[in-house]
Amino acid sequence: MPFSRLKPKEEKFFEFLTDHAELCVEAAELMVDGICGKVSRDAALPIIDKLEKDADEIVAITEKKLHKTFITPMDREDIHVLIERQDCIIDTVKALLEKLHMYNAGESPEGIVEIAKNARDCIKQVCKAMKDVPNVKKNYLKIEARTKKIKQLEKLGDELYRQEMVKLFRETTDAIEIIKWKEILSELERVVNTCEAQADSLKRVVLKYA
Numbered sequence: 502m503p504f505s506r507l508k509p510k511e512e513k514f515f516e517f518l519t520d521h522a523e524l525c526v527e528a529a530e531l532m533v534d535g536i537c538g539k540v541s542r543d544a545a546l547p548i549i550d551k552l553e554k555d556a557d558e559i560v561a562i563t564e565k566k567l568h569k570t571f572i573t574p575m576d577r578e579d580i581h582v583l584i585e586r587q588d589c590i591i592d593t594v595k596a597l598l599e600k601l602h603m604y605n606a607g608e609s610p611e612g613i614v615e616i617a618k619n620a621r622d623c624i625k626q627v628c629k630a631m632k633d634v635p636n637v638k639k640n641y642l643k644i645e646a647r648t649k650k651i652k653q654l655e656k657l658g659d660e661l662y663r664q665e666m667v668k669l670f671r672e673t674t675d676a677i678e679i680i681k682w683k684e685i686l687s688e689l690e691r692v693v694n695t696c697e698a699q700a701d702s703l704k705r706v707v708l709k710y711a
Contacts (some may be wrong), residue, residue, distance in 0.1 A: 502540060502650045504616075510575070513566070513638060514563065514566065514567075514573060514574055514575070514580050515574065515635040517559050517562060517563045517566075517584065518563075518580075518583055518584060518587070518631050518634065518704050519628075519631055519632050520523055520559055520592065521556055521559045521560070521584060521587050521588070521591075522627060522628035522631040522632070523628060523695060524552050524555055524556045524559070524591060525556070525587060525590045525591050525594070525624050525627065525628060526625055527552055528549060528553075528590075528591050528595070528624075529594060529620065529621040529624040529625065530621065531545055531548055531552070531594075532594050532597060532598060532617055532620070532621065532692075533614075533617050533618055534554050534619050535598050535601055536601065536614055536617040537614055537617075538609070538611045539611065540605045540704065541698060542601050542602040542605075542606075543602065545598050545601075545602070545623040546598065546599070546602055546613060546675055547599055549594065549595045549599075550595075550687060552591065552595075553591055553592065553595050556588060556591045557588070559584070560584055560585070560588050560638065563580065563581075563584045564581070564584075564657070566686070567581060574635075575598055575706070575710065579702075579705075579706060582702050583596050583631075583634075583699070583703075584705070585602075586632070586698050586699045586702050587627070587699055588701075589626060589695045589698070590627065590692065590695045590696060590699065591640070593691045593692045593695050594624075594692055596691075597685065597688040597689060597691075597692060600684055600685055600688055603651045603684060604684070604685070606679040606682070606685060608611075610665070610666060610669075610682070611615075612661065612664065612665040613665060613685065613686065613689070614684065615661055616658060616665060616686070617640060617688050617689060619622075619654055619657055619658045619661060620636045620658065620692040620693050620696070621692070622654055622694070623651050623655065623658070623693050623696035623697075626650050626651045626654065626696070627648045627696050627700070628705075629646075629647055629670055630643075630644045630647035630648060630700075630703050631703075633647070633705070634706060637706060637707060637710045637711050638711055639709065641707045641711035643709050644704075644706075645707055646706070647700075647703070648700040648701075648703050648704050648707075650697055651697060651699075651700040652697065652700060654693070654696075655693050655694070655696070655697045655700075658690065658693040659690075662686060662689070662690050665684070665686060666668060666686060669682055669683065669686070
């Protein structure tokens with residue numbers, strides 16, 4: 502049998518990864534709009550539910566094809582890790598929006614808005630890096646630059662998180678408000694941490710395939 506006949510008719514794995522990454526960016530924009538008050542927390546929930554559902558469908562299709570496709574563009578484990586870690590990003594964004602709604606959080610402090618925008622920027626960098634993965638040999642320097650940028654944003658996020666936490670405990674006297682915003686801050690930090698984990702996965706892809 503000719504080797505060409507062993508190849509899958511459609512190699513859509515990279516398409517799945519980039520489509521999922523774009524859903525993450527949509528979720529990130531919604532996160533910022535929800536925190537800024539441009540979108541009401543009530544209105545944000547059904548939108549993020551739909552985005553997460555679409556993302557879960559991409560994950561399910563990817564995993565199914567991983568089991569059925571004889572030849573994949575990268576090792577199965579690498580594709581699995583990339584799609585799973587990316588799915589964690591949209592899951593953490595959803596968890597954040599759910600807490601904003603559940604806690605009936607009021608107007609977001611300026612510092613929290615800044616942290617949310619930083620988290621959004623991290624997610625955008627992940628998406629841009631993912632779009633370069635199909636041509637990793639050609640684009641490895643771009644991917645490395647994106648992962649470096651994510652690390653820088655993560656460090657900035659840590660500093661903003663510490664500053665806002667200090668401000669929260671020093672300036673807020675209402676214990677309930679402290680609890681609310683502390684939890685929201687923690688979720689924002691988790692969003693950035695999931696991006697950092699994905700950056701580590703992307704760095705390993707570069708080392709392995711570039």
